[in-house]
Amino acid sequence: MTMMDVERSQSAKYRLQVIDCDIHPAMTSWKEIHPYLEKRWIDHLAVYGSHLRHAFSEALSHPRMSPDAARVDAYPEEGGPPGSSLDLLRKQHLDPNGVEIGMLIPLRWNPGSQRNLDLGVALTRAMNTWQVERWIRQEPRLRASVLVAQEDTEGAVAEIDARGGDPNFTQILLLPRTDEPLGRRRYWPIFEAAVRNNLPITIHVGGTGGHPSTAGGWSSYYMEEHHMVAQAMQAVLASLVFEGVFERFPTLRIVIMEGGLGWIPSFTARMDKHWNRLRSEVPQVKRPPSEYVREQVWFTTQPMEEPGSSAALIDLFDRIGWDRLLFATDYPHWDFDDPRTAFKANLTEAQRHQLLYGNARTFYGFDQ
């Protein structure tokens, strides 16, 4: 019996029940947000356009082998980019994959790294309302993420407070390529607002902060950059830990989204090792770094590691903590994880259910 056969026989036994923490909605045209954007900014975009902190403002930093970084089979028949059709989202993903709740993670236009801070804040307001009006009103299985323009802390905090308490919004969304490492104090009012509104902060790979996309500089190939998403997440975690963010905000909850998983145990162990020796440089870090991560950081599963053996994957989950893992598909992107086949391991039904559904249900409070 091959691994695939094992998976099929296991998943056939019961109905799929999934909470998908990473679905990327798209617009058929940017005019979709015009109803929620002030006339002043519609005019601004028409005259000046959008200006991000790296070249080719509206392009990804590296061309993907797949247009729109999307599954080839995710283009709607009626036209428009993958992720723009609610009908196809239902037929291709939510219905057949048993998705009871799906989190919207809008990525394009990067309001958080707009050079014009006021435009960035205006875009977050419009795109947050767009998530509710265009998606959730039509499809109650979906939930929105509060986009914020993190380089304008005041504007970001105002938007968090405006959406806090609205059950359509389950989290605050940031991208890891911020102007400064995310744990720096200029961003602390955002963490404070997150705690005040009881919203976790989700950090999804990407961003156009202007820094090179790898720690070694701008790479030649997408494949290089695609591996280096883990570097960006490591930089975020180290900054949050050593700046003392977790100590200062003990109820802050962070979700690391799409950063891979294999590196987490070795990275936290290395932070502990160095803290044992160099602690006096960062006395604000009162406990071993791995403890903060274990208590205040969650990780989404996609793109799932494929170490080649069931035991290796289960060992990895043991080391990260089974209750820290939140299932995500990344629909409609090319590296989509199918809930039936993503985990190439011999999981018990209880383990599989915990990963696909139970953990996210508890984490986001859907069980209350």
Add this chain to the structure above:
Amino acid sequence: MTRHVVATVDQIPPGQRLLVTLAGREIGIFNIAGEYFAVGNRCPHNGASLCKGRVVGLVEASEPGSYQFSRRGEFVRCPWHGWEFDLRTGKSRCEPDRTKVRSYDLKVEPGGALTDDTLRAETFSVSVEQQYVVVEI
């Protein structure tokens, strides 16, 4: 082994494909410059519908900066994660022994050879003038 008549040759022009379901199995029939090949529609990696993928050739480099392109249209690339499968063998380019899609025996036969009783149960009648694509599973 059961033989299934799936199409006339002109229903699958060169570079095109046809998805059929035979005995409950989805199978893609591909025409590569006049030759026909049949592979399962399920990607062995994570289960995507392979036949929705792009048909591509083989890009290789004998050394950095020196590229060769060959075997145009002889591979199908999974629509999700991009695994490339050789349509002639079903084997993936990167893990040929470990990750492969089922390939099926396929013949092109004249209609006159198909008029025995075992084939008359097909949903379309067989005419003797045509060439037919026949899959054995």
